[in-house]
Amino acid sequence: MTALVPVKLLATAGAAFVVLVWASQALAGNGGFGPVPPESPNAEGISQSYWFITALILGILVLVEALLITFLIRFRRRGRARDADGAQIHGSTRLETLWTVGPVLILFAVAVFVFVKLPGIKDVPTAAAGQPNLAVQVTGRQYYWQFEYPNGVIAIDELRAPVGGVVELAVTAPDYDVIHSWWIPALGGKIDAIPGRVNHTWFKAERAGVFSGQCAELCGLNHATMLARVEAMPQAEFDTWLTERRAQQDKGTSPLGREAYAGACAKCHGLAGQGKVAANAPQLQGSSLVNDPAGIAALLREGKNQMPPVGRDWSDAEMKALTDYLKESFGSGS
């Protein structure tokens, strides 16, 4: 009778395990039971590691919980006296060995799987012919992301990238800023943007589309609104965009001013300049300050009260793009 229990138990546990693995695979990538569906090889490697660990963990979990529930039911008091002794068993060296060695083997399997996947996750692939790797500087700032392309194009909060091209990111934060963390779940894991330190990561978007993410390290009162997007587009379209954007930036007609406003200002002052979106930020619509580019520049470079120095290290061109935009949008002269 007692010999049968473990057999029945193992059978139940095994069946439950199979069902659970099936259910989790069916739900893979949606419902939040696994990582966001990967759209880049590094995210793919992470996702595979996740599911490998999940399979092993579910097995252990089901085993332990099944044993627990079985014992609770089978060995409950029922008619026995409250103080009747249970079996006076003090231990078993064989069992101790079994449940020491078992977990070691499982953990060993996890480690091996992860180490096999690691190069595919960590190492930047070499450039394919005709599609060179794109190197982008990413700086996290309170509370926006700034991207700088090799040709000097600057973009804010939205990073454009070619489909199928490897994008190498050098991630950091200015010395005067705080720690942020770069994270687009579909395109891989996160990497911290730390002042005084440059970290490296990469992605290769496998299809066109917009992939969103956000800052993953508490960086102050607007941490929650420090969103980021990656828009993957066909290589030719991307090349055209990058070249045109460079030309626009030189002429001062690029949307950089609007992007900078939306990224660095609007999260407190509001997209319409209405103010008070966060931290009692003053209204910009109709404010006299917006007609004073030098005053704004000084403010952006120094910060004031709760306003961080969002533009301390901006180039004059970037600053001008913003002051022009402010004047145009909210100035009394317009």
Added chain:
Amino acid sequence: MAADVGSAPAVPAWHRGRVAGWLVTVDHKRIGILYIATAGFFFALTGFLALLIRTQLAQADQTIITGNSYNEAVTMHGTGMVFLVVVPILAGLANFLVPLMIGAGDMAFPRLNALSYWLYLFAGIVFSLSFFAKGGAANTGWTAYPPLSLQSVGNGQDLWILSLHILTISSMTGAINFIVTIQNMRTRGMTWTRLPLFVWSIYVYAWLLLLVLPALSAGLTALLLERQFPGTFHFFAPGEGGSPVLYQHVFWFFGHPEVYIMILPAMGIVSEILPVFSRKPIFGYKAIAFSTIAIGFFSLLVWAHHMFTVGMSTPLNIWFMLASMVIAVPTGMKIFNWLATLWRGNLSFDTPMLFAVAFLSVFVFGGLTGIYLAAFPVDWQVHDTYFVVAHFHYVLFGGAVFAILGGLAYWWPKLFGRMLDERTMKLSFWLTFVGFNLTFFPQHMAGLLGMPRRIFTYYDTGLLQAYNMASTIGSFVMGAGMLVFLFAIVRSRNGRRAGNDPWLADTLEWYTTSPPPPHNFDSVPYVSSARPLYDLRRKLKESNAL
């Protein structure tokens, strides 16, 4: 003669007053109760902050509290729960129980013991008043990473540092007291292999506190100096050659063992409860005692698994991954030994047992999700998300707090001599257990969907909002469970009298009266096994038969 009772200095009358008696007490039992009551108060306060957090996050894009207030709530909830609730309530239980369990009359240094408590209360007052400081309370998370914590305006962060500094001294003196007491004051026959497992866990808890708190003190001192004299000190600000990552290493060298400081005594409590309600000896006493030491030791070597995203070199990542995984082995050992303790037992499901079994069922899950976090490439995906929040609440609420609640239910009769009402307690248990899972299980999914921790709002009105809503509902169910627990405590004033040993337990604290007299024991039986009271009962039974 010096030992003559008549020549002992007379206790002034005012020391015996109902209030003054508590203010001047050096009795470990009263100090223990003071600890537990104070920690209970902070549990309510920081639990209220948790409900505030859940209310703000119930739906997408809510503005019930501002981003700044939210950050204060998150910071004070985390700091408070770790430093002012879990660690001190364990110190309180240990204060009450350790001398009784080892058959001693008091702690080794009773006055130092009182000092530990009063410093703790003082730190708690500083912590509470910091909400009214210029600029509000600290708002940079319980980890207080620079440069954010260097730039945080006002005095909240400074008072936060001050409060933790005071607490550190309190915990250090407490830890020394526990170590000396356990080393030297065990009764006749109480060898190391007959020591109750709760005492073993407190012994390791105390050593860990002693080893890692100085690191926290050093980190906090550096932070305070750099905040106050930014032109002079440059530990962490990168502009002057400091390194923000250095702080993280120092903090987590303390911070990770701190997790085990909170969980090991909880495991000790479970190791006391399970055998008593199974009518069996603990399965694998030596394995459990040894695994406690092993976990304590390895916990000192794994700190940087909290830092896999700072860009450490791959060999370092691999080291911290493997070391973290090693901890799963002694932890698994404990779990299987507890399971085997139930095997072929005679199980009674009183509230302490329910909490202990609930601990077992949810702690397994919390422990297993830790494997994702140890495997660093997977951690790159889930780090700093609600997945982590869910993981550590499974370990610290489902683990530590469940065990503490079970421990309170178990030892309440010994503390006050009255039984808690079983039906009220069972209601409290089920509300807490169901509410807990409803709160924290969906947070795993929220994290995998891409929700970082410590955000004051989110914008997805689909699945993410559904999970958050479930979590919020669960948190209020849990809150109701805690209120019922409080109600049971209040009602126990008129509860059934407990007698010395209402659970027919095995350890020495049940040998004396409930509550115990100031001197604890009139006599202590010679201890010849890890279950002195079981031996005694058996002897009594045999002599009756004769």
